[in-house]
Amino acid sequence: MNTPAVHSRPRPARRSWAEPWKVKVVEPIRMTTPEDRMCALAAAGYNTFLLKSEDVYIDLLTDSGTSAMSDWQWAGMMLGDEAYAGSRNFYHLEETVQQYYGYRHVVPTHQGRGAEHLLSTILVEPGDYVPGNMYFTTTRAHQELAGGTFVDVVIPEAHDPASEHPFKGNVDLAALEALIARVGAQRIPYVCVAVTVNMAGGQPVSMANLRAVRELTQRHGIRIVLDATRAVENAYFIQQREAGHHDRKVAELLRELCSYSDACTMSGKKDALVNIGGWLAVNETGLYEEASNLVVLYEGLHTYGGMAGRDMEAMARGIVESVDDEHIKARIGQVEYLGHALIEMGVPIVRPIGGHAVYLDAKAFYPHLAQEAFPAQALAAYLYEDAGIRAMERGIVSAGRSKETGEHHHPALELVRLTIPRRVYTQAHMDIVAESAAAVFDARERAVGLRMIHEPRYLRFFQARFERLA
Ligand SMILES: *Cc1c(COP(=O)(O)O)cnc(C)c1O
DSSP states (O other), X not given: OOOOHHHHSOOOOOOOOOOSOOXXXXXXXXXXXXXXXXXXXXXXXXXXXXXXXXXXXXXXXXXXXXXXXXXXXXXXXXXXXXXXXXOHHHHHHHHHHHHHTOOSEEEEESSHHHHHHHHHHXXXXXXXXXXXXXXXXXXXXXXXXXXXXXXXXXXXXXXXXXXXXXXXXXXXXXXXXXXXXXXXXXXXXXXXXESSBGGGTXXXXXHHHHHHHHHHHHHHTOEEEEEOTTHHHHHHHHHHHSTTOTTSOHHHHHHHHHHTOSEEEEETTSTTOOSSOEEEEESOHHHHHHHHHHHHHXXXXXXXXXXXXXXXXXXXXXXXXXXXXXXHHHHHHHHHHHHHHHHXXXXXXXXXXXXXXXXXEHHHHOTTSOGGGOHHHHHHHHHHXXXXXXXXXXXXXXXXXXXXXXXXXXXXXXXXXXEOOTTOOOHHHHHHHHHHHHHHHHTGGGOOOEEEEEOOSSSXXXXXXXXXXX
């Protein structure tokens, strides 16, 4: 007797997650033609930062300030106390940062770089060295503006896009120790530890590594400052990947992570689910007094720091939502979904898949292009041309020039970042992105490089202009 076929087919495995929210408001996006996109790209000098948002279909330029707020955050916007001094929203924000991040004092700033500016101005003196686990653009720029020299102390695996190391953001303890021996502890105002490391592909730092950095620096009396921009995502990776932490809540892991540091700079535009905002949080009272004085010059009074009351309220509420285990699982789950789709299609990406973005390996796309022909910048342009997807270069253009020699820095990684805003796009959008990246990969042999025709002095990747080489 024949069994009916319908009974013999195995069921697909159950999907492990879906978003813990539903959509209440939608924002229509304009569809463009290939001709529209060619014109827009030429007008933007082949720099995706110079494209108009209305010419973009799926915007993966950054996850910074591009996330969707919840109804609870929007409700909080109506409760803005727009007093110049002592707004109740400031006290709510202060309390929330103290509760979830654990620092004693909070200075609000308009965004992360405002906090970096305050911290670098106060702590970095000309001739100082600031070790960090790979540089971040604005962080290093502020350290250098204050007269310091950034020294990369990330583990070597971070520079290898094929390494599957689960904590590629870890600090190389031997390199840090060697730097301390070479320049002396008194020339190092703090070690800057980014959790996660954006420029390495959104790669986390392990709890054990941070604890070891703490032990080492305490012996030398050196502070640790966290770049806590994506610390919640880092805490999630610790929960998933590090032995002994699987049963702990992300909120608890975040508190412990921060407890190994003396201060943090924070861009609320990432983890904290707001369109604008940031803070500097410190434990030392003397440092707090200086920062809350200096903030008046550059951002605003120490109870608003360049933010409206409503924005502080939205950020306080965003922090609470950001540490929810279901939220962070779905957020990183979506990034992993895109990464796995690309791997299945044979598109070269940085492994393992990071927290906020999937990074295309432009060197593997275009081995025929020299780094001086800006392969990652060229790839970002081709991706926009194919389907209107906007990504960002993270390679030689972002790395800038050496302060001493004026030559380009030549980073080992030449990447294009597909950054996923939180709670904004659907799985169907991710499918379009994967198919477009695969089409650009299939056309890789025809790709040509770029020539830079305008180079701004600071953070050139934002405003540089290019032409396609003939
Ligand atoms: C975005 C970011 C910053 C700077 O924050 P802004 O809010 O953009 O000024 C600093 N560090 C890291 C790791 C970031 O991703």
